[in-house]
Amino acid sequence: MIDLWYAPTPNGIKIALFLEEAEMEYRIQRINISKGEQFRPDFLAISPNNKIPAITDSAPPDGGKPVSLFESCAILLYLAEKSGKLLSGELRERHVTLQWLFWQAAGFGPMLSQNHHFNHVAPQAVPYAIERFQVETQRLYGVLNRRLEASPWLGGAHYSIADIATWPWVMNHAHQRIPLADYPAVKNWFERIRTRPAVERVLHP
Secondary structure (H helix, E strand, O other): EEEEOOOOHHHHHHHHHHHHHOOOOOOEEEOOOHHHHOOOHHOOOOOOOOOOOOEOOOOOOOOOOOOEEOOOOHHHHHHHHHHHHOOOOOOHHHHHHHHHHHHHHHHHHHHHHHHHHHHHHHOOOOHHHHHHHHHHHHHHHHHHHHHHHHEOOOOEOOHHHHHHHHHHHHHOOOOOOOOOOHHHHHHHHHHHHOOOHHHHHHHHO
């Protein structure tokens, strides 16, 4: 059984998407981040960076004591290796998938998060920051679009953890002031994933 410490943010959604796609048994432990529950001592023992998501796997592959993990992409990699799903075992496709997974973790997610913050959350307008993160968001969507013009999925021929990691961030394209029509390959990819049954189960439980 996997316990998923969860809130419906892009990083939380990506783990729920994997678990649904892989048909793994799990239960959600909701963390209300607006009430500061991510700072509870019991949660900090699992996720010392006080961020969701985190997991506890009570039946790890080595048969030992439960395994707890934080950081969404580390969790995706662990779950893919445990289940044998959504990460190719072929050398080249596996490592192409991993580079796009890390691209999402290092660039796409953080920059889009800053875009959202300065456009919608910051208590005062900071024109330099708004412009800086908007331009970077547009650049990253361009990178994503070029990849998806060349390949049906981020890792290559198969839907993978790289797509699962990236898709929830594109859900908020309107808040990022990104018209998907300007990025047709991204739009096509986004719609193909949006209609997957696992996505429906996560977004409309």
